[in-house]
Amino acid sequence: MADVIAYVEMRDGMLRPVARETVSAARALADELGGGVVAVALGGPGSADAARELGSYGADRILAAEHAALTNYHPDAAVQAIESVSNATAAAAIVFPASARGKDLSARVAGRLDRSLAAEVTELSVEDGAIVVTRPVYAGKAYAKLRFRATPALISIRPNVFPVVEKQGDGVVETLDIEPGEARTRVTGIEGGSRERLDVREADVVVAGGRGLQAPENWNMLDDLVDALGPQATLGASRAVVDAGWRPHGEQVGQTGKVVSPSLYFAIGISGAIQHLAGMQTANVIVAVNKDPEAPIFGVANYGIVGDAFEVVPRLTEEIRTLRDSGG
Amino acid sequence: MNSIVCIKRVPDSEARIRVASDGKSIDPSGVKFDMNEFDKYAIEEAIQRREAAGGGQVTVVTVGGDDARETLRQALAMGADEAVLLRADPSLDGLPIARALADEIGPRPFDLLLFGKQAIDDDGMQVPAMVAELLGLPCATVVVSLDIEDGRATARREIEGGHEVVEFGLPGVVAAQKGLNEPRYPSLKGIMAAKKKPLEEKDVVLVDGGLELVELSGPPARPEPQIVGEGAEAVPELVRRLRQEVKVL
Numbered sequence: 001m002a003d004v005i006a007y008v009e010m011r012d013g014m015l016r017p018v019a020r021e022t023v024s025a026a027r028a029l030a031d032e033l034g035g036g037v038v039a040v041a042l043g044g045p046g047s048a049d050a051a052r053e054l055g056s057y058g059a060d061r062i063l064a065a066e067h068a069a070l071t072n073y074h075p076d077a078a079v080q081a082i083e084s085v086s087n088a089t090a091a092a093a094i095v096f097p098a099s100a101r102g103k104d105l106s107a108r109v110a111g112r113l114d115r116s117l118a119a120e121v122t123e124l125s126v127e128d129g130a131i132v133v134t135r136p137v138y139a140g141k142a143y144a145k146l147r148f149r150a151t152p153a154l155i156s157i158r159p160n161v162f163p164v165v166e167k168q169g170d171g172v173v174e175t176l177d178i179e180p181g182e183a184r185t186r187v188t189g190i191e192g193g194s195r196e197r198l199d200v201r202e203a204d205v206v207v208a209g210g211r212g213l214q215a216p217e218n219w220n221m222l223d224d225l226v227d228a229l230g231p232q233a234t235l236g237a238s239r240a241v242v243d244a245g246w247r248p249h250g251e252q253v254g255q256t257g258k259v260v261s262p263s264l265y266f267a268i269g270i271s272g273a274i275q276h277l278a279g280m281q282t283a284n285v286i287v288a289v290n291k292d293p294e295a296p297i298f299g300v301a302n303y304g305i306v307g308d309a310f311e312v313v314p315r316l317t318e319e320i321r322t323l324r325d326s327g328g
Numbered sequence: 329m330n331s332i333v334c335i336k337r338v339p340d341s342e343a344r345i346r347v348a349s350d351g352k353s354i355d356p357s358g359v360k361f362d363m364n365e366f367d368k369y370a371i372e373e374a375i376q377r378r379e380a381a382g383g384g385q386v387t388v389v390t391v392g393g394d395d396a397r398e399t400l401r402q403a404l405a406m407g408a409d410e411a412v413l414l415r416a417d418p419s420l421d422g423l424p425i426a427r428a429l430a431d432e433i434g435p436r437p438f439d440l441l442l443f444g445k446q447a448i449d450d451d452g453m454q455v456p457a458m459v460a461e462l463l464g465l466p467c468a469t470v471v472v473s474l475d476i477e478d479g480r481a482t483a484r485r486e487i488e489g490g491h492e493v494v495e496f497g498l499p500g501v502v503a504a505q506k507g508l509n510e511p512r513y514p515s516l517k518g519i520m521a522a523k524k525k526p527l528e529e530k531d532v533v534l535v536d537g538g539l540e541l542v543e544l545s546g547p548p549a550r551p552e553p554q555i556v557g558e559g560a561e562a563v564p565e566l567v568r569r570l571r572q573e574v575k576v577l
Contacts, residue, residue, distance in 0.1 A: 016488075072492075073492065075467075079461070099487075099488060100470060100485070100486065100487040100488055100492075101487065103453050103454075103469070104457055104469045104470070104485075106454070107422075107453065107454035107455075107456070107457035107458050107461075107469075108457045108458075108460070108461050108467070109461075110422075110423060110454060110457075110458055110461075111426060111457060111458035111459065111460065111461025111462050112461045114423070114462075115423070115537075115538070116421050116422070116423045116537040116538050116539035117422065117423070117452070117454050117458075117539075118539065119451065119452050119453055119454055120451060120453075132542065135451075136451065136547075137420070137449065137450050137451055137544070138339065138345045138354070138448070138449055138451070139341075139448060139451060140547055141344070141345035141546075141547060142345050142347055142354065142544055142545065142546060142547065143544070143545050143546070143547060143548075144420055144450075144541060144543075144544050145541075145542040145543050145544075145545070146420070146421075146539055146540065146541055146542060147539075147540045147542050148538065148539055148540075149538040149539070149540055150537070150538030150539075184465070184466040184496060184497075185466040185467055185468060185494055185495075185496045185500075186494065186495045186496065187492055187493065187494050188482075188493045188494070188495050189492075189493045190487070190490055190491070190492055190493070191484070191490050191491040191492075191493060192489075192490050197489070198488075198489065199488035199489045201488065202488055205576075249472070249486070249505070249506050249507045250486060250489075252506075254341075255341045255448055256341055256365050256366070256448060256506065257506075259451075263576050264570070264576040264577075273342065274341070274342050274343070274344065275341035275342055278341075281547060281550060282547075284574075284576065285570070285574045285576050286550075287566065287570070293555075298553055298555065299553060300550050300553065301553050302550075302551055302553065302554065302574065303553075303554055303555075303556050303566055303569060303570070304553060304554065304555045304556060305555075305556050305557060305558070305559070305562045305563070305566060306555060306557075306558045306559075307558050307559035307560065307562065308559065311559055311560040312559065312560050312562075312563060314560075315560040315563040316563050316566070316567070319563055319564060319567045320567065320577065323567065323571075323577065
């Protein structure tokens with residue numbers, strides 16, 4: 001049996017952006033193994049409809065459980081659901097997103113099934129019949145290539161790395177019957193934060209600021225740049241400004257913050273400490289703006305501007321606005 | 329309030345990492361090692377809980393080599409009461425580590441089992457929840473605040489764009505994120521006292537989890553950096569290159 005299970009992350013009855021990446025990655029792996037893709041979607045009433053579209057990313061079967069108790073993350077029920085699907089399908093692999101929830105859940109499932117887990121995987125393939133993954137270690141200062149010898153192979157994929165691939169075909173939606181029992185660990189709610197902005201790990205464009213911005217109120221300037229770049233852009237921060245209390249922990253990029261892989265990363269007034277570079281050097285394109293031409297950030301940046309952020313950033317915002325207004 | 333805190337000795341976050349000639353490990357020469365940063369929040373939380381309760385034990389446990397003794401002493405110097413070294417070879421696979429910890433911790437009485445949310449060497453982010461499942465305990469990961477009342481805990485855990493509020497009964501497992509508290513530095517008195525605190529050592533055999541390291545390599549090379557120019561005048565050229573050369577705008 002060579003089926004691949006994909007855990008589909010939903011919030012507020014909608015697919016999270018990373019859900020399509022997870023199913024696409026599972027599809028690619030299943031094609032190499034010669035098996036099918038079984039998507040598991042747990043959510044509140046009405047969520048099964050939202051999961052239907054996963055067929056067009058390669059899910060053959062979509063097992064959907066709808067229950068009021070599943071509106072929020074329900075770790076115990078999710079572990080139980082995946083365990084039962086895994087046992088019923090004798091799956092070769094279970095693919096999770098390496099999101100906050102996916103990382104929590106994948107580790108629980110690994111403990112329950114007593115199977116190894118490779119987290120934050122950036123490459124996934126089959127060699128001589130075995131599943132082989134590559135994942136960053138030391139926050140990307142090195143990469144480990146690992147081979148699974150036991151099944152199911154548990155894998156969480158790094159967001160923003162695996163392509164979303166549309167496929168012909170409809171997935172069959174089936175009802176997954178689970179009765180969420182008394183939860184050992186009960187999620188009672190979600191507190192907002194700034195939901196109008198994407199999380200720094202999910203955004204396609206990150207504008208990150210550091211000490212060079214001199215004071216927390218100067219983040220207005222970065223806000224304007226993010227607004228000009230559009231809804232796929234968000235803010236990030238260096239460790240120094242988070243430690244100084246200028247920015248929230250959730251924005252910190254680096255080895256002890258979040259590791260990000262956006263298409264475009266702006267480092268504004270960030271010198272480029274090793275632990276920061278480790279957190280963003282897998283970005284597709286890096287732009288650095290810094291007064292100090294010797295700043296290490298210029299060593300990893302595709303493009304650098306040596307100059308004062310207070311002059312460069314407003315001009316950049318203006319140029320990008322003009323570009324957007326002209327339909328570019 | 330009795331707590332067990334699992335910690336790890338890792339290369340400092342500012343360390344340069346080079347792959348050793350065997351292609352399977354890192355070259356330790358010139359690398360400064362320290363206690364994993366997130367573990368310090370876990371230890372601080374355990375000490376504060378003991379202090380607030382007016383009694384209890386804080387036990388620190390690690391899986392590692394002889395050099396991990398130094399890391400355990402550091403935890404004792406912060407204020408932990410006793411330490412256990414489970415001596416074993418390193419493993420990039422989290423499952424054997426989780427099993428060894430669960431075997432050691434399972435028979436011990438405790439209210440809280442604490443971890444750092446992640447070790448910054450293998451970045452697996454999995455051992456806390458694995459141990460929780462192996463022991464059949466509730467668990468909250470990436471926790472930035474924790475309230476305990478009448479044997480029930482309410483934790484806030486960091487998620488994308490906000491926080492999730494999680495409730496569970498004790499004993500339970502908590503994986504600490506930066507923000508949970510302000511870890512203390514060991515005092516001179518604490519460092520002296522740590523030398524007399526009990527440090528138990530035992531050899532453990534890690535059972536193969538079925539995930540094998542094929543090779544370790546350096547990160548992929550970045551393209552050659554280009555300085556576009558100086559000051560605001562360079563911005564139009566930057567925008568042109570972002571649009572035309574790499575097509576990201």
